[in-house]
Amino acid sequence: MNTNGTPDLSAFDGIDFDEAERRNVVIIGTGPAGLTAALYAARANLEPLVFEGTQPGGQLVTTTDVENYPGYADGVLGPEMMEDFRKQAERFGTDLRHGSVTAVDFSERPFRLMVDHETPILADTVIISTGASAKYLGLKNEQRLLGRGVSACATCDGAFFRDEHLAIVGGGDTAMEEALFLTRFAKKVSVLHRRDTLRASQIMQERAFANDTIEFLWNTVVEDVLGENAVEGLKIKNVETGETSTLDVTGFFVAIGHQPNTELFKGWLDMDETGYIQTLPDSTYTNIEGVFACGDAQDHVYRQAVTAAGTGCMAAIDAERWLAEHGAIDGVRTQTEYHAAPAEDSDGGMAVQG
């Protein structure tokens, strides 16, 4: 697989790295993968520096109940769980900072990073945990009406649509969760799905089917969003019959899946055709030595909080061992209890969920 073109290094023009802060491990992203990597790297005395990115806590901060993260017997709210992750990582000395890595130069070690377009940082290893973001349909008027009735976050915006008729497009667990959430406010929620069966898990399907406020429009695609200053309807098409019609809704929620946040690494890292970073089997190694990838940025199969956390743990261990072999910054210990007594550090649990 090629590396999608040549890296653009223009962001580094005129930037002086002589005085730049140099770190053993820089972690990019603070979802379950990044914060678990931070926890393990911090416990390994690597003093990880973590950049929160544009959505601290990752995708889970826009969800409601998390019922499938082991250890929370009664479930937990997504934002609260990420607060717990953050506190646990900080307890062992994680250096967590606001800001986003906006450019990378992986051509030699230490790697060069730019933070918020202005601050240079040198990193001996980089752990990528940038996750994924909600996808939009790419319709003509979708972005124009964003915030005016078009939304990719039901939990953020649902309350603004009391007693209104809403549409949500998608057929996965996220779509079902958001549809169910929207029924708290909406008088009716139409779920639009391009097929006649859902991708969502059985339990989420059953909940959605049992809810009288939700109607399903099968084999239906959205062709455009209608409205001048606010959403007034959708132009929809039945793909079986080819018939088009207008659906009178005032809110349009998009839950059609995610795309990996890996634009920054194009030209450096091997990716599949949809932008997921490719890692070496049974590891978090990328094609560049010293750069590791974990979580949804490299996983289009499982995409669970627990699998992200699992690979985050793997990335920290991979980075630590790599630093032990290739040398870290003077004075920082890299031989830790993992190597001395791996059995003691079993609190991370299994890395991969079946």
Added chain:
Amino acid sequence: MADNAKYVTLTDANFQDEVLNSDQPVLVDFWAAWCGPCRAIAPTIEELASDYEGKAKIAKMDVDNNQQIPMQFGIRSIPTLLFFKDGRIVDQAIGVVQKRELAAKLDALASQAA
């Protein structure tokens, strides 16, 4: 809420005075406690409030406690950031936006300030 907050806390009652009648450009962040992306952008808003002290007013309105103004301005998504100048909306940003993008918008407004 941060101590020594430099941003202005808006209500339906003080909106006219603090925003529409303001001599300075005003950035209004419509937010709610339960909104993840609002929390994500909160530190940026606080930083801007310090950075632009004396040049622009940075204000926050909790949409749970105040419904009249958000409805009046057709807020359908949070965080929504509206930029006011001379009592009118002159710019906006929706969702989690980078600090430099907001700073650029504020710079543009502050430089034209009379």
